Amino acid sequence: MAPHSCKGCLHYIIAKRKKMSELENKPLPMEVEQNGLQNGSDPPSMPWFGMDIGGTLSKLVYFEPKDIMQGESEEIDILKNIRKYLTKNSSYGKSGHRDTHLQMDNVVLRGLVGTIHFIRFPTSAMKNFLNLANQKGMAKLVTTVSATGGGAFKFEEDFKREVNMKLAKYDELEALLKGLIFIDKNSPTECYYWSNPTDDTKCAKVNYDFSKPYPFLLVNIGSGVSILSVKSATECKRVSGTSLGGGTFLGLCCLLTGCNTFEEAISLAADGDHTHVDKLVKDIYGGDYAKFGLPGDLVASSFGQMNSRDRRSKVSRQDLARATLVTITNNIGSIARMCAMQHSLERVVFIGNFLRVNPIAMKLLAYAMDYWSNGSMKALFLEHEGYFGAVGCLLQYHDNIIR
Numbered sequence: 001m002a003p004h005s006c007k008g009c010l011h012y013i014i015a016k017r018k019k020m021s022e023l024e025n026k027p028l029p030m031e032v033e034q035n036g037l038q039n040g041s042d043p044p045s046m047p048w049f050g051m052d053i054g055g056t057l058s059k060l061v062y063f064e065p066k067d068i069m070q071g072e073s074e075e076i077d078i079l080k081n082i083r084k085y086l087t088k089n090s091s092y093g094k095s096g097h098r099d100t101h102l103q104m105d106n107v108v109l110r111g112l113v114g115t116i117h118f119i120r121f122p123t124s125a126m127k128n129f130l131n132l133a134n135q136k137g138m139a140k141l142v143t144t145v146s147a148t149g150g151g152a153f154k155f156e157e158d159f160k161r162e163v164n165m166k167l168a169k170y171d172e173l174e175a176l177l178k179g180l181i182f183i184d185k186n187s188p189t190e191c192y193y194w195s196n197p198t199d200d201t202k203c204a205k206v207n208y209d210f211s212k213p214y215p216f217l218l219v220n221i222g223s224g225v226s227i228l229s230v231k232s233a234t235e236c237k238r239v240s241g242t243s244l245g246g247g248t249f250l251g252l253c254c255l256l257t258g259c260n261t262f263e264e265a266i267s268l269a270a271d272g273d274h275t276h277v278d279k280l281v282k283d284i285y286g287g288d289y290a291k292f293g294l295p296g297d298l299v300a301s302s303f304g305q306m307n308s309r310d311r312r313s314k315v316s317r318q319d320l321a322r323a324t325l326v327t328i329t330n331n332i333g334s335i336a337r338m339c340a341m342q343h344s345l346e347r348v349v350f351i352g353n354f355l356r357v358n359p360i361a362m363k364l365l366a367y368a369m370d371y372w373s374n375g376s377m378k379a380l381f382l383e384h385e386g387y388f389g390a391v392g393c394l395l396q397y398h399d400n401i402i403r
């Protein structure tokens, strides 16, 4: 089959790779790349996917070019089926979801115009994901997918064995930054802040112009928390982190309330009152601790009331969920503020799926950053909160593989 004339199209790439390999009896460019040698000018991987396999959630982004896949071959048929399956459904198996509200249309990637789709599933369901990928014929394709997150290491062998797929591994923090910059450029309303975060009647999301982003502090709240100081698109350093992150919130909430999902935990928290659980400054001082500027309503001791049997008998599941959310969020806010101070950064960007469907945490962070910095620091948020690492992978050729 002669290579199709449209250079970027998948048909062209597959046909050209096959032809070259047959003629020269050489491995495909993607295999050459994996062996650490230089490849030719063709993209060395299937450029349509990027994965971030995190401690809790796996994120899969899929680029659907508008203009591909003419012609006939088994590979093209399989790819067409995968494309149809991914884009016509918004849930996959028992626990996979496509976040349709985040879909980005008319994005240009390597000269092709297309749509980016955003899909997530629990990392604990990796076996099911691999089975599904197998059912859809993935194992019949010679593919390399760019992947990041701890799971890119942990599941590397499973991908190879189950679906004949190689993972080209990238550092998760570098991928995160690449993805963030790309998405912000392509999504005009990506970045926002919360105005009047403590007043529900006035509180609103306000668009923020992030076109000149540097320098800023990046706080990624996933299972755990990583904090990066970002000086430019290529200068980024992990300055701190904490193990008390989104995974801690969910784990503690499940233990304390018997809930089973993140959505359930957030919905319980929305109806709870943390002051039934926490000990406030006014519970200790009877009012403000004025000398050090500590208002009476400030939490003095998270869960500090729960040593009392009487208090314990009165708290609800909702109160416990709310107190857990407040505890974890305030702790992250406090560490982020200290890092921002230490590195003289005014803008603090919070990302990660802990912030998914979680306006309570975002407003708390917005308020805490503003209040404790006397208005000099700003908490910023991004719409595609948990997907930047996967997008960073989608953008990669195999130039920075961790072998």
Ligand SMILES: Nc1ncnc2c1ncn2[C@@H]1O[C@H](COP(=O)(O)OP(=O)(O)O)[C@@H](O)[C@H]1O
Pocket: 053, 054, 055, 056, 057, 058, 122, 149, 221, 222, 223, 224, 245, 246, 247, 248, 249, 250, 262, 263, 352, 353, 354, 355, 356, 386
């Ligand atoms: N559907 C969900 N299932 C589990 N956790 C979720 C879900 N949605 C949001 N979360 C929150 O997001 C966190 C994971 O965030 P994420 O950025 O995906 O990190 P990781 O890469 O470590 O998986 C969880 O610990 C939890 O707090």
Ligand SMILES: CC(C)(COP(=O)(O)O)[C@@H](O)C(=O)NCCC(=O)O
Pocket: 054, 055, 056, 149, 150, 221, 222, 223, 224, 225, 226, 240, 241, 242, 243
């Ligand atoms: C190890 C991790 C980078 C993994 O990333 P994650 O899957 O949590 O997004 C992160 O959980 C982390 O930075 N934890 C905090 C470790 C610490 O500084 O104490």
